Amino acid sequence: MAEAYIVATARTAGGKKGGKVSGWHPVDLAAKVIDSLLDRTGADPALVEDVIMGCVSQVGEQAINVARNAVMASRLPESVPATSVDRQCGSSQQALHFAAQAVMSGAMDVVIAAGVESMSRVPMGLSAALPAKNGFGNYMSPELQKKYPGIQFSQFAGAEMVAKKYDLTKDQLDEYAFESHRRAIAATQSGAFKDEIVPLEITLPDGSKEMHTVDEGIRFDASLDGIKNVKLLAEGGRITAATSSQICDGASGVLVVNEAGLKALGVKPLARIVHMTVIGHDPVIMLEAPIPATHRALKKSNLKIDDIDLFEVNEAFASVPVAWLKDTGADPSRLNVNGGAIALGHPLGGSGTKLMTTLVNALGKRGKKYGLQTMCEGGGLANVTIVERL
C-alpha cells in the first residue's frame, strides 16, 4: 500500500465569539486556508483530486456542502470536487483520515483535508435547534430514546462525568487551564505559531484594517486565582468557563499526498501518517473515548506511550486531557506543548486539522519524531492519528 504524507499545513488564528474573525463568512475563511496550502507548496491547483472538509454545524452559512462552496470561493478550478464531513468535534481529523485513506489506496494522489467553523455566525447546536424550533423535529428518534431513556446527550454533563470518574479535583482542572494559557502565551511570544498561521485581513469597528495573526482567546493576563474564581457551570460540579474550550471562529487544513503526489507536486513531505484509529464508546459520558482509542492506536501501531514525543489531546474541557494523562501515564510535558483549546479556542469542525497543523509544526521545531493526536467527539467517538515527522 502507498504511504500518506502531509506536505503542507495551515490554520487561521482563532477568533473569539463575536470577535475579530466573526466578519468572515466561513466559506471564505475555508477558501483562504485552501489557497494558503496551494501557496505553501506551489502546487498546480488542477492536481488536487478532492477536498474533504470537516464542519459540525452544516446549516445557514455552512449549509449545502460547505467544502464545495469553499472550493468555488478559492483558487481551485471548478473541476476539483469536495465533500463535507461530520464526525462532530473530530470532523477535520476524520477528513484527514479519509484523505490519507484515499491516497494510501491509490485511488487519488493529492487531496486536501480541511475544517472550518464560524461559531459566531453559525452557533453550536443550531443545526438541531433551528429545525426543532420550526416544527421539523429532533434527532432523538423513538428507537434512540428507547435505548437511552431520559438521556439528554450533553458534552457539559460528559465533562463532569469524566472529572468524577477519574477523581479529578477542581484545583487540578483549574491548574491545567492556567497551564494551557501559559503555554499558549509562550508559544505566541516565541513565534512558535508564526509558520502555521495564515494572516487574515479584518476590519475593525472603526473601519481600519488589521492583519489577524494571534489567537484571540489567549488571556495574556491569565492568573490561577482568576481562573479559580470563575463560577461553576453546574451547581455541585467542577467545570467552569475557564476550564472549558472557548467558542471560536477558525479554519485549518493539510495537503495530503502519496509517493506519486510527491513526484507530481515536486514537494518534500513534512510528516508520514503512521496510524489512524476511530472508535465508538459510551455516548453518555461521551468524552472518555480518547482514552480507549489511544490504547487501541498504540497497540495496533506497536508503539508505547513513551515512544511518542508530542501529544495533542483536544481540550474540549480540562477533564478530558487530565483524565487522559492520568490513565495513559503519558509525560505531561509532552502534552499540548503550545497550549490548547482552553486558551486558543475550539472551532469545532476546524479543530482536527488545526491540532495536526500545530503538532506537525511543533515536532519540526523540536526535532522530534512521533506525534499522536486524539479528540473526543459527540456520540462517544474518538479519532487517533499517529504521525512521524520526516
Ligand SMILES: CC(C)(COP(=O)(O)OP(=O)(O)OC[C@H]1O[C@@H](n2cnc3c(N)ncnc32)[C@H](O)[C@@H]1OP(=O)(O)O)[C@@H](O)C(=O)NCCC(=O)NCCS
Ligand atoms: C463554557 C461556555 C458556555 C462559556 O461561555 P461564556 O459564558 O460566553 O464564556 P466567557 O468567556 O464569557 O466566560 C464567562 C466568564 O468567565 C470568565 N472567564 C473565562 N475564562 C477565564 C479565565 N481564564 N480567567 C478569568 N476569567 C475567565 C469570563 O471573563 C466571564 O466573566 P464575566 O461573566 O464576569 O464576564 C462556552 O465557552 C462553551 O460553551 N464552551 C464549550 C464549547 C463546547 O462545548 N465545545 C465542544 C466541546 S465537546
